[in-house]
Amino acid sequence: MKQLVILSGKGGTGKTSLAAAFAHLVSQSQFADRVVLADADVDAANLELVLQPRLLEQEDFRGGQIAVIDQNSSASCGDCKAVCRFDAIQHTDGLYQIDLIACDGCAACVYQCPSGSITMQEQVAGTFCVSDTRYGPLYHASLYPGRENSGKLVTLVKQRARLRALDEDRQLVLVDGPPGIGCPVIAAASGADLALIVAEPTVAGVHDMKRILQTTEHFHLRSLVCINKADIYPLGSKLIEAHCWDNDFEIAGKIPFDEVVTEAMVHGEPVTAYRPDTPASQAIIRVWRSVMKSLSMQNISTGLKET
Numbered sequence: 109m110k111q112l113v114i115l116s117g118k119g120g121t122g123k124t125s126l127a128a129a130f131a132h133l134v135s136q137s138q139f140a141d142r143v144v145l146a147d148a149d150v151d152a153a154n155l156e157l158v159l160q161p162r163l164l165e166q167e168d169f170r171g172g173q174i175a176v177i178d179q180n181s182s183a184s185c186g187d188c189k190a191v192c193r194f195d196a197i198q199h200t201d202g203l204y205q206i207d208l209i210a211c212d213g214c215a216a217c218v219y220q221c222p223s224g225s226i227t228m229q230e231q232v233a234g235t236f237c238v239s240d241t242r243y244g245p246l247y248h249a250s251l252y253p254g255r256e257n258s259g260k261l262v263t264l265v266k267q268r269a270r271l272r273a274l275d276e277d278r279q280l281v282l283v284d285g286p287p288g289i290g291c292p293v294i295a296a297a298s299g300a301d302l303a304l305i306v307a308e309p310t311v312a313g314v315h316d317m318k319r320i321l322q323t324t325e326h327f328h329l330r331s332l333v334c335i336n337k338a339d340i341y342p343l344g345s346k347l348i349e350a351h352c353w354d355n356d357f358e359i360a361g362k363i364p365f366d367e368v369v370t371e372a373m374v375h376g377e378p379v380t381a382y383r384p385d386t387p388a389s390q391a392i393i394r395v396w397r398s399v400m401k402s403l404s405m406q407n408i409s410t411g412l413k414e415t
Contacts, residue, residue, distance in 0.1 A: 109273050110403045113300040117316025122305045122336040127284035128158040128378040129392045131243040137391035142279040146269035147248035149286040150261045161239030171233040171257030174211045175226050184224040188217035259291035289323045301330040303404040309344025334395050339361035361395035376394050
């Protein structure tokens with residue numbers, strides 16, 4: 109079993125569109141029923157918008173704790189407010205109350221309270237889902253706004269997808285990872301065999317591509333680079349190519365700007381399924397074959413033909 113994670117240094121590079129296209133391409137091969145999909149971008153999960161999944165399971169994700177004051181036993185001494193570094197305890201109408209958004213869950217107030225009236229309670233931070241799609245089972249999740257432990261939720265998504273692949277002898281776990289270089293990215297990349305970095309030829313895109321490549325290199329994760337919308341700023345594309353050549357990163361391919369990609373998203377379809385003959389689709393097919401070759405899974409890439 110192989111794990112491929114698709115990452116980007118910043119949002120909006122086309123990472124999810126590429127992941128959806130890859131899901132379609134593998135469904136056209138002899139491994140159509142041997143892939144598991146995972147959307148690890150739990151802060152803004154949107155792979156499901158293109159794959160049109162049918163929800164099978166949903167459960168609450170509990171992550172982090174917040175303080176709760178028992179007003180019946182509270183001494184109303186104010187010691188909790190004095191010790192709180194996050195100004196999460198407010199004194200209103202003679203009562204001390206917790207600001208649930210400001211509370212960081214440090215439990216300092218619990219240890220300070222002389223009457224033992226404050227306890228820590230686990231909170232529902234999001235939802236975890238298992239769905240069925242046209243291209244294989246999809247594991248995905250959604251973290252509620254303002255909640256923490258996104259790395260923990262990403263790990264849950266990855267673990268469940270991996271276990272499904274092992275149990276059913278599936279050959280590939282395809283992970284649509286989160287953007288950036290933070291904890292969710294590290295959780296998504298953990299255990300992967302290959303990372304595909306989707307970069308765009310803009311000043312911010314080049315800068316953030318370098319940061320994510322430094323991150324994957326730090327964790328000894330082999331990485332390929334795909335330049336999306338490569339023709340909108342040729343100089344930026346050349347800067348990406350030069351950086352990759354100087355640092356021994358392989359370029360999996362370049363995808364031109366193509367309005368059909370947006371049109372496909374509006375129709376809820378991967379671009380390779382919506383219009384396989386369009387320039388972007390043809391370029392994505394070439395990138396897919398390059399990625400599969402790097403994973404030593406050439407046979408999995410025998411889907412749509414180039415025109």
